[in-house]
Amino acid sequence: MKPRTRIQKEVVRLSGGLPDLTGKQAAYAFEHCFKHYAHRTKGGIITCTKCGHRWKSGHPLAETVCGCTCPHCGMELEVLDTRKRLFKDTEYYSVITARKGYQVLRYFMASVTRRVGQPAEYSLIEVVQWWIAPDRPTRLSSRRTGDRPNPARHAV
Numbered sequence: 001m002k003p004r005t006r007i008q009k010e011v012v013r014l015s016g017g018l019p020d021l022t023g024k025q026a027a028y029a030f031e032h033c034f035k036h037y038a039h040r041t042k043g044g045i046i047t048c049t050k051c052g053h054r055w056k057s058g059h060p061l062a063e064t065v066c067g068c069t070c071p072h073c074g075m076e077l078e079v080l081d082t083r084k085r086l087f088k089d090t091e092y093y094s095v096i097t098a099r100k101g102y103q104v105l106r107y108f109m110a111s112v113t114r115r116v117g118q119p120a121e122y123s124l125i126e127v128v129q130w131w132i133a134p135d136r137p138t139r140l141s142s143r144r145t146g147d148r149p150n151p152a153r154h155a156v
Contacts, residue, residue, distance in 0.1 A: 011131050011139045014099050021108070021124060025095060029110045030122045033091040038068055038077035039084075039116045049087060049114035050075050087114040093124070105130040 003009045021029075039047045044057035046068065053072035057063060063079045070077055093108045107128040114120045131139040 015141055029093040033093055033110050034089050034112050036075050036077050038079045040079050040081050047116050050120050052117050052119045085116040101133055103132045
């Protein structure tokens with residue numbers, strides 16, 4: 001959409017000055033938006049899909065029921081007995097901020113790709129901004145579906 005009214009032009013101008021997500025905000029999104037899995041092979045080798053660490057299973061039944069903890073990164077994991085080696089998830093994450101009399105609700109699409117034996121790859125793309133002010137109409141600024149750039153990779 002091309003901004004036409006004074007308020008639309010103001011929102012577009014202010015949108016350019018919004019700060020990027022901090023490392024702590026991105027880490028929180030990746031930590032709490034997704035389930036974390038451990039992949040167990042038929043031979044009892046467990047692989048953490050977050051950091052890629054491998055170890056030998058000690059108690060298969062207890063790990064299946066209660067989960068396990070990765071000895072390398074300390075993440076609580078849900079154990080999966082599967083031949084699947086690639087796991088992809090997408091969730092939405094929001095941040096509330098204020099800018100020049102507006103309350104801005106920023107929505108991000110958080111994605112993770114996990115390959116067994118490799119560290120997880122995370123990405124965040126901002127998709128929607130709600131601009132709310134008490135004395136002005138609410139405005140929505142969103143990314144068109146065709147405007148998806150290559151997502152920035154974030155290390156956690």
